[in-house]
Amino acid sequence: MNFKFSIITANYNNGKFLPDLIESIRKQTYKNWELIITDDFSSDNSLAVLENYSNDRRIKVFIHKKNQGAAAAFRTSVKNATGDIIGMLGADDALLPTAIEEMVFAHAKNTNASLICSNLYKCDENLNILSVWENYKQPAQKGGLIFDISVGSFATFKKNNYEQTEGFNPFFKKALDHDLYLKLEEVGMVVYFDKPLYLYRSNPIGISQNNEWMRALQYSTIAKKHAYHRRKASSFEVNLSHIQYANMLSLWHKREAQYFYTKKEIFKIILNQIKASWYRIISIFL
Numbered sequence: 338m339n340f341k342f343s344i345i346t347a348n349y350n351n352g353k354f355l356p357d358l359i360e361s362i363r364k365q366t367y368k369n370w371e372l373i374i375t376d377d378f379s380s381d382n383s384l385a386v387l388e389n390y391s392n393d394r395r396i397k398v399f400i401h402k403k404n405q406g407a408a409a410a411f412r413t414s415v416k417n418a419t420g421d422i423i424g425m426l427g428a429d430d431a432l433l434p435t436a437i438e439e440m441v442f443a444h445a446k447n448t449n450a451s452l453i454c455s456n457l458y459k460c461d462e463n464l465n466i467l468s469v470w471e472n473y474k475q476p477a478q479k480g481g482l483i484f485d486i487s488v489g490s491f492a493t494f495k496k497n498n499y500e501q502t503e504g505f506n507p508f509f510k511k512a513l514d515h516d517l518y519l520k521l522e523e524v525g526m527v528v529y530f531d532k533p534l535y536l537y538r539s540n541p542i543g544i545s546q547n548n549e550w551m552r553a554l555q556y557s558t559i560a561k562k563h564a565y566h567r568r569k570a571s572s573f574e575v576n577l578s579h580i581q582y583a584n585m586l587s588l589w590h591k592r593e594a595q596y597f598y599t600k601k602e603i604f605k606i607i608l609n610q611i612k613a614s615w616y617r618i619i620s621i622f623l
Contacts, residue, residue: 338445342370342437343420343496347410349376351428352383354538357464359390361431361536367438373418374428375399375410408513412505415496424493425514429540431464432491436534440493443530451498451525452518454489457535464538475529480574482522483561486515490535498524512556519564523573 344362348355355374362372376383378401390396399413415423422444426432436455443453456473458466473489476482492514502520509516521527568574 338441339369340422340441340444341420342367342441343415343418343423344370344372344426344432344437345411345414345418345423346372346374346426346428347377347407347414348374348379348383348428349404349407349410350379350381350383352379352381352386354429354540355383355386357431358426358428359396361434362426362437363393364434365432365437366435367441370395370437371418371420372396373399373414375401375413375417377401377407377410378404406507406510406513408505408509408516409507411513412507415499415504418496421496422493423496423499424491426491426535427537429538430490431536431538433534433536436491439532439534440491443528444493444495447526447528449526450495450528452488452492452494452521453528453530454493455491455529455534456531457490457537458533460536460538462539464536466536467539469533470537473529473531476522476527480522480568482519482527483564483568486518486557486561488514488518488527489529490537492518494521495525509556509560511553512560515557516560516563519560520567523564523568523571 346358359372362370372395374387374396376387376398384400387396387398391398397417399417401410401413411425422441424437424440440453440455444450447453454473457470459468459470460466470489473487476485476487482488494517498521501524502517504517504520505513506516518527
C-alpha cells in the first residue's frame with residue numbers, strides 16, 4: 338500500500354500560519370506525500386515564508402498573478418497534484434501526524450468511496466485544541482448530502498473520482514467545498530469516520546468564519562440547487578418530492594436575495610409580487 342498522497346492548499350494572506358501547516362505535513366508518519374500550495378496573489382509575507390521551504394522538493398508552490406478566489410486556487414492545486422489520493426487543507430489549519438496514513442488506509446479499505454472525511458478538533462488562534470467538533474455524521478442515505486452537508490475535515494478524495502466531475506467551480510467564493518462534495522457524491526460513496534485528524538484554527542478572517550457564515554450558507558444552498566438540477570438531468574437517483582423541492586427553491590430564493598440582490602432590486606421583486614397578487618384577486622370578480 339504505497340499510494341501517493343497530495344495535500345492541496347489555497348493560500349491568501351495566511352503567511353503567519355503557513356509554517357504550522359507545512360510542519361504538520363513534514364511530521365506525517367506516512368512519507369509518500371506532496372504538498373501543493375497555490376498562492377492567490379497574497380499581499381502579506383506568504384511568498385517569503387514559502388521561499389524558506391524551497392529546498393524541499395515535496396513542497397510545490399504555484400502563484401496566481403491576480404486574486405481569483407479560493408475555488409480557483411484549489412483548482413490550480415489539484416490540477417498540479419500527482420497523487421492517487423488528494424486531501425484538502427486550509428492554509429490556516431494543520432493535520433495530526435497520523436492523518437495521511439489513516440486516510441490512505443481508509444481509501445484502500447473503501448475502494449468504492451469517492452469522498453472520505455474524518456472529524457476535527459476546534460482550536461484557538463494559536464492552534465491549541467479546545468474541543469471535538471460534534472456536528473458531523475455519516476450521510477443517512479445515498480444522495481443525502483443534498484439535505485444536510487455534514488461532511489467533516491479531513492476531506493479526501495481519489496483523483497480519478499475528481500476527474501469524473503467538473504471539479505472546483507471558481508464561481509463559489511464561499512462553500513466551494515460543499516459544491517465539490519455534492520459532485521463527488523454523484524460518482525461514488527461518501528464515508529465518514531468519527532475520529533479527529535484535522536486541526537481547525539479559529540481565524541477572524543477565515544473564509545467561512547464569524548460574519549462570513551451567512552454568505553457561506555447562501556453559496557451552500559446554491560450548490561445544492563445546482564446539484565439537484567445536475568442529478569435530475571442524469572441517472573443519479575433523486576429522492577426529493579415535488580413539495581420538498583418547491584420548499585427548498587423558495588428558501589434558496591430568499592437566501593440568494595439577501596446577498597445577490599440590491600435593496601432596490603429586492604423592493605422591485607416584492608412590488609411585482611404584490612401586483613401579481615392584486616391582479617389575481619381582481620380577476621376573480623371580473
